[in-house]
Amino acid sequence: MKRFIVVGMGNFGSTVAIRLAEGGHDVIALDREGEVVDRLGPHVARAVAGDGTDIETLRRIGAADADGAVVSTGDDITASILTTMALHDLKVRDVYAKVVSEEHARVMKRIGVTETIFPERDTARELATRLGASALLKYVKLGADFNIQEMGVPIAWFGQSIRELQLRQQFDVTVVAVHDHLTNRISPSPDPDYQLRDSDSLLLAGSDAALEKVTRLK
Numbered sequence: 001m002k003r004f005i006v007v008g009m010g011n012f013g014s015t016v017a018i019r020l021a022e023g024g025h026d027v028i029a030l031d032r033e034g035e036v037v038d039r040l041g042p043h044v045a046r047a048v049a050g051d052g053t054d055i056e057t058l059r060r061i062g063a064a065d066a067d068g069a070v071v072s073t074g075d076d077i078t079a080s081i082l083t084t085m086a087l088h089d090l091k092v093r094d095v096y097a098k099v100v101s102e103e104h105a106r107v108m109k110r111i112g113v114t115e116t117i118f119p120e121r122d123t124a125r126e127l128a129t130r131l132g133a134s135a136l137l138k139y140v141k142l143g144a145d146f147n148i149q150e151m152g153v154p155i156a157w158f159g160q161s162i163r164e165l166q167l168r169q170q171f172d173v174t175v176v177a178v179h180d181h182l183t184n185r186i187s188p189s190p191d192p193d194y195q196l197r198d199s200d201s202l203l204l205a206g207s208d209a210a211l212e213k214v215t216r217l218k
Contacts, residue, residue, distance in 0.1 A: 001025055002067040005092070007052035007083050009036045012098050012119060013072030018043045028061050053082035055089055063087060068094035068114075077104050084111055148176060148205045153196045154217040163192040171214050173206035 002025050006017040009031035017040065021027040027044040031037050034049040041047040050057040052073065063069065069087050073079040080097055087095050094114040099105040105116040157165060167173050178190040179201045186203075187194075196202075204211060 003028070003062065003065055005030065005058070005061070005063045005066045005069040005087070006072065007031075007069065008072035008074060008079075008098075009033070009040055009047075010072060010074050012117075013070065014040055016070050016072070021045065028063075028066070030057070030061060053079055053086060055086040058083075058086055058090055063092060064090045066092050068092065068096065070096045070098070071113075072098040075100055077107070080104070081107060081111065084108065084113055088112060146205070146207060147211055148203060149211050149215070150179065150201050150203050151215060153198065153200045153202060155198075156217065157196050158198055159195055161193045161195050162190060165196075167204070167214075171206070172210045173204045173214055175202055176205050177203040179203065 004017075004020050004025055005028050006013050006020070007030045009017070009029055013031075014029070014036075017027050017029045021044045027046075029037065029040050029044045029047040030050055030052050031040075031047075032049065032051060037047040037049045046061070048057075048061050050061070052058065052071070058064075069092050071080050071083050071087070073083060077100070080099075084095050084097060088111075095112075096115050096117060097108045097113045099108055099116045099118050102118075105118060108116050162175055162178075167175060175190060177186050177188045178194065178196070179186045180197075180199060181201065182199045204214060206214075
């Protein structure tokens with residue numbers, strides 16, 4: 001079990017806090033609004049009304065012992081900067097920050113956050129990727145340039161084995177699993193000699209460029 005501090009209980013922050021708590025982690029939620037804190041209280045280990053930019057408040061609620069923190073202060077960019085700096089002063093190793101613009105993201109990266117999250121932009125990009133690729137069924141972004149996508153098997157691959165296709169050598173992607181839609185069976189780390197069928201889809205992992213290249217195949 002890990003301890004996480006989540007600062008800012010808007011839609012994003014409260015959702016992250018609840019999901020982390022559901023995952024069995026020790027979650028401390030902090031927000032300036034007491035009413036918001038009261039609503040969240042039953043769902044996390046501890047919910048506190050206070051100012052996340054104040055290092056003594058963070059120290060008092062146990063931030064110094066946290067494994068990570070999520071800063072989600074909405075449009076208040078100054079608050080997100082000051083909160084992140086305070087968390088760094090308390091030696092919190094991993095700080096994730098929700099941002100509201102590219103400029104906000106640049107500032108947060110400059111002060112050393114582990115990762116910035118721009119929900120509106122990231123969701124829009126994922127949707128555009130799915131809409132722009134007819135073969136693409138699902139798409140999950142895991143990092144700055146590493147994703148997993150599920151796509152239907154191109155016609156040219158029917159009857160060929162994963163070994164024969166040499167996808168890692170040809171496209172620099174890895175087959176994570178094969179999904180047989182007739183039986184709804186998902187086979188992780190599939191047999192390299194399994195011959196692909198028109199009822200299959202593939203879960204592939206790789207960079208944006210590599211996955212896009214594969215998706216263009218018919």
